[in-house]
Amino acid sequence: DRLNLKAADVKHNESGIEVNDYLQTSQRHIYAAGDVANRLKFTHTADFTARAVVRNVLMPLPFLRQKVSCAIVPWCTYTDPEVAHVGLGESEARKDDTAYDLFVVPLTELDRAVVESEEAGFAKILTRKGSDQILGATILGPHAGDLLHEFVLAMNAKIGLGKIAAAIHAYPTFAELARKVGDKYNKTRLTPRAKKLFAWLYRRARRG
Template structure:
């Protein structure tokens, strides 16, 4: 799901660490031998026969919805998707709420925690007119993939925004131009931000860095507070820190707003001021 160039940075790091990545495998067979566990697979037209110590299989998770008597209390569910809820996290039985992986596509611990807080407010403090309710539509959910370097994201990708008919301005700033990242030897990565064209409204952001999971929070706070990217350009960041990449990508965006027309106008203004 991540941007291709973000994934490629992580891939190159894995290859440097001696990790062999076989994609699009076909005819996968696994057997146990005296030397360990044998795996044969075809990948990109090449046959591989590999013996390893252990095999870790990622098969995903299924919602725990069976055997709970949900049918008895009128709670609709799907064995693959989970419990059906509205944006207030109410099930089809309005007196029963759900939160977490069992009812939400973003299956993260921090997302479940945020939804649990919503459930407490919506279930314990209901209002006949719906006032005071909180909605999942208001959630700003960042996430991080803890590779080395990490990939962190919040909001929409550029393709998501365009699919919704939004025009987007995208700006990227590389870590190899951030002094602290260079000093730490962690300059393989970037910060990228998408804003609604002609405005400073942040639609989404991606960071590839060794501390991306920490750095992404600045974008999350701004999006939740409804503040634009120009807020970062006027915010002082301590030097030298890797968080400067956020200030620098915001400054890079600011430069793109200086159109030729604005430049001509400023030139005339400065000439007049002389």
């Protein structure tokens, strides 16, 4: 009310100020950032949108401006163990009728977690059906908020699980969790025909 948005003819509703992908309001010379314009009200989203507004004000050329999407916004609940998430969850995917594959890696498969007696937890990754494109990630366990960001970067850069599996991860680290998820995806690509081909190649290699 103190902003007197009605007098400025800036559209808003109960959730906040209406903005486009460039954080412009209904009055294109007025921008909004932070909790007043974000569906997800986190400190990191407020900071991100503020940076985007500065860039968009200073860079008027369309190809230099920055779009803001709420589709890839990570969050973390600092319980013990931590819970971290980004993108689609299973319930959202089912609600939207989005076909997906699910890959789950328990921390018991991670040597570092076993050594430190922190095996309680898992990584759960959703990919587009038949693809390694990451739709969402949920991690429960120690350092979940830190571990999530390899998947956040992958989603932003459109990097699939196959490429994550191809990257060398230091051993023994909690970061190996991402590679192990990638390995699970790669195993799904081993169709019966592919397995026969690899077996044939292996036999030929042994015969020299």
